[in-house]
Amino acid sequence: MPEANNDQLKSTAGIISPAFAAIEKASENSGTILSTPPLTFGQKAVGLTFNPGNNLGVDHIKRLAAEYIDVLNHLRNASTSGEAKRMYSIAITEAQTSQMWAVKAITWKD
Secondary structure, three states: OOOOOHHHHHHHHHHHHHHHHHHHHHHHHHOOOOHHHHHHHHHHHHHOOOOOOOOOHHHHHHHHHHHHHHHHHHHHHOOHHHHHHHHHHHHHHHHHHHHHHHOOOOOOOO
């Protein structure tokens, strides 16, 4: 199966997430960024800054997964149940696993 190219991903990204437009705009901006906010738990969990091929699809999947993981982490932190906290932790691990398999699929070359 051929690798998804950036044009294919751009054509569906507006439907999937409005954040994709911001990613694309930022990548086209040649200005200097003076400071960057610290990474969230989810962004760290998916390795958001690691994308050596600068693949837009990889970036998009990682950002979506990071947002989902941040929600789960917030819920885990707010929970008073030890069992619920355990389940949130498993959900976070599985979200990381899903994100890694998606990145593998995006970058797959037959």
